Amino acid sequence: xxxxxxxxxxxxxxxxSLRLSCTASGFTFSAYGMHWVRQAPGKGLEWVTIIWYDxxxxxxxxxxxxxxxxxxxxxxxxxxxxMNSLRAEDTGVYxxxxxxxxxxxxxxxxxxxxxxxxxxxxxx
Amino acid sequence: IQxxxxxxSLSASVGDRVTITCRASQSIINYLNWYQQxxxxxxxxxxxxxxxxxxxxxxxxxxxxSGTDFTLTISSxxxxxxxxxxxxxxxxxxxxxxxxxxxxxx
Numbered sequence: 001x002x003x004x005x006x007x008x009x010x011x012x013x014x015x016x017s018l019r020l021s022c023t024a025s026g027f028t029f030s031a032y033g034m035h036w037v038r039q040a041p042g043k044g045l046e047w048v049t050i051i052w053y054d055x056x057x058x059x060x061x062x063x064x065x066x067x068x069x070x071x072x073x074x075x076x077x078x079x080x081x082x083m084n085s086l087r088a089e090d091t092g093v094y095x096x097x098x099x100x101x102x103x104x105x106x107x108x109x110x111x112x113x114x115x116x117x118x119x120x121x122x123x124x
Numbered sequence: 125i126q127x128x129x130x131x132x133s134l135s136a137s138v139g140d141r142v143t144i145t146c147r148a149s150q151s152i153i154n155y156l157n158w159y160q161q162x163x164x165x166x167x168x169x170x171x172x173x174x175x176x177x178x179x180x181x182x183x184x185x186x187x188x189x190s191g192t193d194f195t196l197t198i199s200s201x202x203x204x205x206x207x208x209x210x211x212x213x214x215x216x217x218x219x220x221x222x223x224x225x226x227x228x229x230x
Binding site: 044045046050059060100108111115 | 155159161165166167168169172173212219220221222224
């Protein structure tokens with residue numbers, strides 16, 4: 001069955017860096033676009049970034065552009081999120097999620113499988 | 125694109141018919157999806173492309189709408205349906221979610 005397992009969350013000070021991982025199993029990882037979606041404590045969902053199935057395209061929400069980098073290693077079935085210059089407002093649970101379908105030019109941008117999430121806390 | 129859900133919270137009883145509305149700040153055609161989230165859990169896809177039921181989701185859930193106005197309807201509430209519901213547009217990047225509708229037991 002499809003499984004997505006995030007790791008790498010923790011407590012960091014403002015300005016520091018953190019790298020999240022999402023390990024996939026139960027499907028052909030290299031065939032699917034992947035997203036990161038986050039949720040601040042007690043708040044709603046916020047889309048963060050997408051990476052195409054082959055890594056050829058990546059897009060970010062404005063608030064993380066230039067600070068966060070999404071990448072993937074299809075040989076390891078793993079998705080990454082490198083987060084630099086962290087701010088208090090980056091605090092929250094980070095979910096990886098699978099896009100249902102991507103072509104070479106577009107993705108469906110809806111998410112049929114989600115991980116359980118990993119908590120990132122940015123605090124001094 | 126801003127997504128606005130209404131109401132923000134809703135009290136209802138088992139067996140009730142419930143409708144949640146989502147409005148986009150511009151036309152998103154039918155690139156509208158609905159998710160259910162329970163406390164401490166990841167969201168679950170219910171409806172995609174405005175009206176298509178995700179595999180495994182009970183048929184009491186339905187979606188409708190196009191352009192800027194969309195609805196999620198639960199035809200007969202079950203105890204398992206009390207949760208928070210989010211709409212999400214996939215028309216353009218950045219994808220955006222509504223603020224959520226918390227459905228509580230009356």
